[in-house]
Amino acid sequence: DAGVTQSPTHLIKTRGQQVTLRCSPISGHKSVSWYQQVLGQGPQFIFQYYEKEERGRGNFPDRFSARQFPNYSSELNVNALLLGDSALYLCASSSGTSALDTQYFGPGTRLTVL
Amino acid sequence: GDSVTQMEGPVTLSEEAFLTINCTYTATGYPSLFWYVQYPGEGLQLLLKATKADDKGSNKGFEATYRKETTSFHLEKGSVQVSDSAVYFCALTGGGSNYKLTFGKGTLLTVNP
Numbered sequence: 001d002a003g004v005t006q007s008p009t010h011l012i013k014t015r016g017q018q019v020t021l022r023c024s025p026i027s028g029h030k031s032v033s034w035y036q037q038v039l040g041q042g043p044q045f046i047f048q049y050y051e052k053e054e055r056g057r058g059n060f061p062d063r064f065s066a067r068q069f070p071n072y073s074s075e076l077n078v079n080a081l082l083l084g085d086s087a088l089y090l091c092a093s094s095s096g097t098s099a100l101d102t103q104y105f106g107p108g109t110r111l112t113v114l
Numbered sequence: 115g116d117s118v119t120q121m122e123g124p125v126t127l128s129e130e131a132f133l134t135i136n137c138t139y140t141a142t143g144y145p146s147l148f149w150y151v152q153y154p155g156e157g158l159q160l161l162l163k164a165t166k167a168d169d170k171g172s173n174k175g176f177e178a179t180y181r182k183e184t185t186s187f188h189l190e191k192g193s194v195q196v197s198d199s200a201v202y203f204c205a206l207t208g209g210g211s212n213y214k215l216t217f218g219k220g221t222l223l224t225v226n227p
Contacts, residue, residue: 003157004157033213033214035215040219040220041219041220042118042203042205042217042218042219042220043158043203043215043217044217045214045215045216048213048214055213056211056213056214058214090157090158092158097213098207098212098213099146099207099212099213099214099215100146100163100165100207100212102160103158103160103215104157105157105158105159106157107155107156107157108157
């Protein structure tokens with residue numbers, strides 16, 4: 001069975017640009033969560049979506065937004081990029097909304113902002 | 115808010131050595147605790163978890179016990195292998211925000227043959 005997939009693998013943008021990251025969950029999983037992992041730090045929660053509705057939001061500015069599609073895939077959008085947005089963006093899928101449900105993480109998208 | 119503190123790395127050990135990675139937490143209520151592992155080039159994987167005080171999580175020879183009195187969840191393994199080289203993250207969930215994981219900064223473990 002395919003695991004969580006994310007695209008693209010790597011991305012280079014300049015300050016002020018906008019970026020869209022994509023995530024496909026494991027088949028049958030209805031929950032997708034997004035995390036930001038800055039180099040040398042642990043992942044930090046950005047959003048959770050379940051059944052196409054936002055169920056949780058972390059302490060990130062409104063420049064960050066996300067959505068979930070009917071097939072449960074998800075996109076993370078970041079507007080007006082800053083140098084500090086450079087990070088590995090992780091997507092995790094699970095069957096339910098609780099973090100107690102095993103979270104399956106994708107390999108991530110490495111975003112570099114110049 | 116909730117937070118996790120884990121020992122600074124990197125940790126370098128010889129094969130068959132004993133491993134301990136310390137983890138302490140601050141949380142409201144009674145969180146559930148996790149260890150995740152990130153092997154080179156791979157996504158984060160759940161290694162083990164414990165959902166209540168005195169529970170012991172175990173997997174692949176790794177163990178951690180939920181100690182409420184010391185707010186700790188230290189990771190141990192009796193005999194490490196080269197294949198255990200990875201970054202290890204302690205994490206928690208609970209209280210009113212059980213939809214998210216709060217992670218520590220991670221500890222890089224390198225095991226030499």
